[in-house]
Amino acid sequence: MSQSTATPAPVTEAHPVVAAANPRLRWVLLAGGLVAALALPWFVYPPVAMDIVAMALFAIALDILLGYTGLLSFGHAAFWGSSAYVTGLIATNYGVPFPVAIIGGALFAMILALPAGYLSVRRSGIYFAMVTLAFAQMVYFVGYQWSGLTGGENGLQGVPRHFFGVELVETDSFYFYYAALPILLLGMWAAWRIVHSPFGRVLVSIRDNTQRARALGYEVDKYKVVAFVLSAGLTGLAGGVFAINHGFVALTELHWSTSGEVVLMTVLGGIGTLWGGVLGATLAVLLADYLASSGFDGIDLVTGSVFVLVVLLFRRGLWGTVRHQWLAWQQRRSSRRTRSGGGTRR
Amino acid sequence: MTTNGRVALRTQALTKVFRGFRAVDSVDLVVREGGVHALVGPNGAGKTTLFNLLTGFVAPTSGAIRVFDEDVTGKQPEQVARRGVARSFQITSLFETLTSREHVELALQGLTRQGFRFWRSEKLLGGNRTRVDDLLTQVGLMTLADKQVGLLAYGQKRALELALVLALDPRVMLLDEPTAGMGTEDVDRTIELVRRIAAGRTVVFVDHNMHVVGSLADRVTVLQQGKILAEGAYDEVRNDERVITAYLGEADHA
Numbered sequence: 211m212s213q214s215t216a217t218p219a220p221v222t223e224a225h226p227v228v229a230a231a232n233p234r235l236r237w238v239l240l241a242g243g244l245v246a247a248l249a250l251p252w253f254v255y256p257p258v259a260m261d262i263v264a265m266a267l268f269a270i271a272l273d274i275l276l277g278y279t280g281l282l283s284f285g286h287a288a289f290w291g292s293s294a295y296v297t298g299l300i301a302t303n304y305g306v307p308f309p310v311a312i313i314g315g316a317l318f319a320m321i322l323a324l325p326a327g328y329l330s331v332r333r334s335g336i337y338f339a340m341v342t343l344a345f346a347q348m349v350y351f352v353g354y355q356w357s358g359l360t361g362g363e364n365g366l367q368g369v370p371r372h373f374f375g376v377e378l379v380e381t382d383s384f385y386f387y388y389a390a391l392p393i394l395l396l397g398m399w400a401a402w403r404i405v406h407s408p409f410g411r412v413l414v415s416i417r418d419n420t421q422r423a424r425a426l427g428y429e430v431d432k433y434k435v436v437a438f439v440l441s442a443g444l445t446g447l448a449g450g451v452f453a454i455n456h457g458f459v460a461l462t463e464l465h466w467s468t469s470g471e472v473v474l475m476t477v478l479g480g481i482g483t484l485w486g487g488v489l490g491a492t493l494a495v496l497l498a499d500y501l502a503s504s505g506f507d508g509i510d511l512v513t514g515s516v517f518v519l520v521v522l523l524f525r526r527g528l529w530g531t532v533r534h535q536w537l538a539w540q541q542r543r544s545s546r547r548t549r550s551g552g553g554t555r556r
Numbered sequence: 557m558t559t560n561g562r563v564a565l566r567t568q569a570l571t572k573v574f575r576g577f578r579a580v581d582s583v584d585l586v587v588r589e590g591g592v593h594a595l596v597g598p599n600g601a602g603k604t605t606l607f608n609l610l611t612g613f614v615a616p617t618s619g620a621i622r623v624f625d626e627d628v629t630g631k632q633p634e635q636v637a638r639r640g641v642a643r644s645f646q647i648t649s650l651f652e653t654l655t656s657r658e659h660v661e662l663a664l665q666g667l668t669r670q671g672f673r674f675w676r677s678e679k680l681l682g683g684n685r686t687r688v689d690d691l692l693t694q695v696g697l698m699t700l701a702d703k704q705v706g707l708l709a710y711g712q713k714r715a716l717e718l719a720l721v722l723a724l725d726p727r728v729m730l731l732d733e734p735t736a737g738m739g740t741e742d743v744d745r746t747i748e749l750v751r752r753i754a755a756g757r758t759v760v761f762v763d764h765n766m767h768v769v770g771s772l773a774d775r776v777t778v779l780q781q782g783k784i785l786a787e788g789a790y791d792e793v794r795n796d797e798r799v800i801t802a803y804l805g806e807a808d809h810a
């Protein structure tokens with residue numbers, strides 16, 4: 211069954227040797243990313259730097275669903291925004307250190323994600339996206355109406371930034387960046403852990419072939435709900451940091467356009483890669499910031515055009531394309547070596 | 557084959573209607589425990605649809621399905637799998653981005669709750685290394701274990717289908733054309749493999765290759781236009797006039 215059926219398989223498959231990811235390269239990338247994260251507020255206005263990293267975690271959290279489970283959520287603003295509000299409210303009303311408030315926000319997002327996930331995973335494809343969107347619109351409506359709590363259209367003003375009385379962090383956004391960074395990095399590490407866990411393997415199998423996963427006994431809907439809740443929790447961490455960073459929560463954080471933005475960032479960077487989210491978020495935030503500070507008011511037009519261009523030119527997204535080329539090159543090299551009788555693969 | 561009289565699978569007046577078309581029509585099928593039961597019939601007879609009904613992939617229009625006397629009618633595929641009924645697919649159905657080894661690891665974990673461990677490393681999945689290697693060796697894929705299945709040849713993918721079913725260690729195995737598209741040598745290896753793994757299990761398989769049916773089956777059911785046309789031991793069925801008529805025009809298969 212193995213050697214005798216030697217009809218060569220077409221090597222036109224979309225994904226060459228994903229498994230052959232080079233561990234050394236992975237560490238180099240990780241170290242590079244860490245250095246970049248630590249250096250960022252030296253080169254970029256610190257609140258913007260914080261936005262970049264928060265958005266990066268947002269995109270990574272979305273990618274757990276979009277890239278690894280094959281579910282396009284168009285309602286993640288509900289988790290981002292509701293965590294931002296809850297974080298802001300906890301910080302305002304209880305005067306706790308901001309990490310505690312953020313954890314509260316993230317937990318709230320997870321609780322909210324439970325019914326949302328339960329209802330939406332029964333559908334797939336565009337219908338899944340529609341259910342998540344409808345759910346997020348409901349949350350938006352509540353945020354809008356319940357102005358006694360959320361401030362309605364005025365947003366939640368004056369969110370304090372308590373941090374164990376460390377004044378530098380509480381008042382200087384440069385130092386705040388370093389105090390909040392570990393929360394986001396922890397969130398990113400969690401996403402990496404999830405994706406590379408036994409659970410993550412099941413998610414990929416669901417993405418690749420749901421029917422087969424079910425035939426193997428996997429209760430696919432339950433896995434999707436858990437993925438949904440985990441994704442919402444990480445989104446909540448990011449949204450909470452965002453709220454504290456700005457000292458203010460706007461209603462836009464719950465708006466469907468926020469759900470759309472994070473999808474764009476993730477796709478721009480490349481889905482199913484984690485790093486793609488980081489790259490996409492970085493570029494999108496930097497571009498928007500650059501355009502805003504140069505007084506240009508057609509930001510959406512420009513970012514939208516960039517997005518369309520990138521997706522047309524590189525359908526795997528920026529990071530996805532680079533990665534694909536790299537792996538394809540490695541594969542060509544290794545097969546050339548095997549053919550010439552040289553060293554064995556890996 | 558050991559037949560202690562228990563019924564592994566039973567359908568009662570099982571029917572599936574697709575928009576007025578009766579793909580499976582009042583089928584009463586009885587598969588005894590420990591038997592190797594072949595399901596044959598011309599293209600479009602409803603064999604795959606019957607498998608889909610038995611494994612919950614398609615909901616019956618009417619009728620009932622029992623597995624070891626438990627009613628599983630209307631159960632979902634994963635619930636059926638969890639009752640010890642595993643199937644392979646006629647059209648190879650794999651996870652394109654994963655390797656053979658990763659497939660088998662996934663399959664071994666399928667019936668446990670271990671797949672929910674999102675806080676652990678996926679290396680844990682490889683913990684059952686000897687079992688994984690054993691399964692891959694059995695189907696002859698050991699040397700290709702770390703190759704993405706998207707890059708495997710057709711026959712190799714068929715072999716992996718079998719390994720996945722085996723990994724579930726099922727009481728009842730439903731194999732939909734396990735030898736389809738294989739060369740003679742591979743067909744013989746598959747026959748040997750199925751014979752080996754059939755010990756202590758119940759097997760139902762579909763195959764158009766009468767050599768395969770003749771070598772493996774202790775009982776044959778012939779399906780035609782959704783209905784059972786004939787049933788019996790291979791030699792009985794083979795000489796049944798109605799069966800010969802049904803297969804007319806498909807003489808090359810006989």
Ligand SMILES: Nc1ncnc2c1ncn2[C@@H]1O[C@H](COP(=O)(O)OP(=O)(O)OP(=O)(O)O)[C@@H](O)[C@H]1O
Nearest residue numbers: 574577579597598599600601602603604605606646
């Ligand atoms: N989901 C579906 N919707 C509509 N018709 C279907 C569906 N599935 C199967 N059919 C029809 O039911 C009939 C039986 O198909 P089935 O695949 O069960 O046949 P089969 O016996 O497995 O044939 P083969 O030997 O070609 O695999 C066919 O006419 C097919 O077109």
Ligand SMILES: [Mg+2]
Nearest residue numbers: 603604605646
């Ligand atoms: Mg069929």
